[in-house]
Amino acid sequence: MKRYDVIKKIVQSLDDEIIICNLGAPSRELYNIKDRNENFYMLGSMGLVSSISFGVAISKPNKRVICIDGDGSLLMNLGSLCTIANNHPQNLTVITIDNSSYGSTGDQKTYTSNKTNLEVIAKGAGFESIIVIKKVEDIIPRLKNLGVGCHFVLIKVDPGNAQVENVPLLPEELKERFMKVISRE
Numbered sequence: 237m238k239r240y241d242v243i244k245k246i247v248q249s250l251d252d253e254i255i256i257c258n259l260g261a262p263s264r265e266l267y268n269i270k271d272r273n274e275n276f277y278m279l280g281s282m283g284l285v286s287s288i289s290f291g292v293a294i295s296k297p298n299k300r301v302i303c304i305d306g307d308g309s310l311l312m313n314l315g316s317l318c319t320i321a322n323n324h325p326q327n328l329t330v331i332t333i334d335n336s337s338y339g340s341t342g343d344q345k346t347y348t349s350n351k352t353n354l355e356v357i358a359k360g361a362g363f364e365s366i367i368v369i370k371k372v373e374d375i376i377p378r379l380k381n382l383g384v385g386c387h388f389v390l391i392k393v394d395p396g397n398a399q400v401e402n403v404p405l406l407p408e409e410l411k412e413r414f415m416k417v418i419s420r421e
């Protein structure tokens with residue numbers, strides 16, 4: 237299973253949730269699978285997608301927020317997991333698609349290819365709901381059954397990026413449309 241297949245299933249499992257997506261290849265893949273006003277594509281600030289998702293979740297408690305993170309990104313901001321777990325917003329799901337590599341910079345291996353285990357780290361950070369999904373056919377049913385809560389979902393995949401086009405939106409356009417969506421009650 238590749239990240240592209242996972243993102244496709246995530247999108248199919250959603251209704252009107254906000255998605256905040258890790259920068260680079262994951263955002264390009266999400267854009268090409270299904271662009272929607274509820275999608276926010278990170279265009280910089282590697283590592284901060286979980287922090288930004290957390291901020292949106294606590295400031296908009298009536299919206300459901302899905303964070304799509306990657307292993308390389310999460311590894312450079314592990315403290316964010318502690319912040320999220322201790323504040324446990326009931327409307328946030330952090331999905332980490334772990335391909336054991338820095339996919340957007342040439343597939344250099346990350347430490348999850350060796351000894352590091354993000355499921356154990358999430359547990360240690362204090363997450364009470366941790367879901368590990370191993371089969372592509374399990375993604376939709378598992379995500380649909382999550383319900384309210386603060387969830388950490390780990391999906392291990394093979395390295396590799398889909399050959400898709402860049403996100404053509406200007407940062408300003410992206411910001412404006414996203415602000416509109418989150419300011420709607």
Ligand SMILES: [Mg+2]
Nearest residue numbers: 306307308337
């Ligand atoms: Mg990765």
